[in-house]
Amino acid sequence: MNQPIGNVPKPSTYEATATPKVTSNDGIQSVQDLKQAQAQGQNIPISEQQLVKAIERAIKAVEGTSTTLDFSIHEQTKHIIVKVLDKSSGEVIREIPNEKSLDFLAKVWEMAGAMVDERR
Incomplete structure (x- = not known):
């Protein structure tokens, strides 16, 4: 459908x-x-x-009356990050996906690339 x-x-x-x-x-x-x-x-x-x-x-x-959305792109993985922010304080309520997780993924990709390069 x-x-x-x-x-x-x-x-x-x-x-x-x-x-x-x-x-x-x-x-x-x-x-x-x-x-x-x-x-x-x-x-x-x-x-x-x-x-x-x-x-x-x-x-x-x-978006709610007290929240706003912020979109960005993680530089290393090129994934989209959505942050739910409190309008009054600007505090991050939730981040999807978590930036630390994407940093970890980028590091894993980097390590996997290094292992492939070393085997040649």
Whole structure:
């Protein structure tokens, strides 16, 4: 049932409760119209700008009144890190995945690379 919208796969774990507007020249005006078009086998491409706006709306929907989300990329592993921050204090409430775990993973990759290089 997970069919791509353009090059972006439809998330399977979350369903939108609101009906955000999708602007398209194919007469698609809502998420329901998009789902109906997909059910009929139509492939509706979306622009990068539409994708960014949809992601921003999703982030705002997930953020609470007292929390905010911060996204970053771990330099060595190139994994995305999401931090849940308290809006008032800026304190990190939760970090997914934990940066220390990614540091450990990077070190393991480095050691594995060194072992492969030594065997040659």
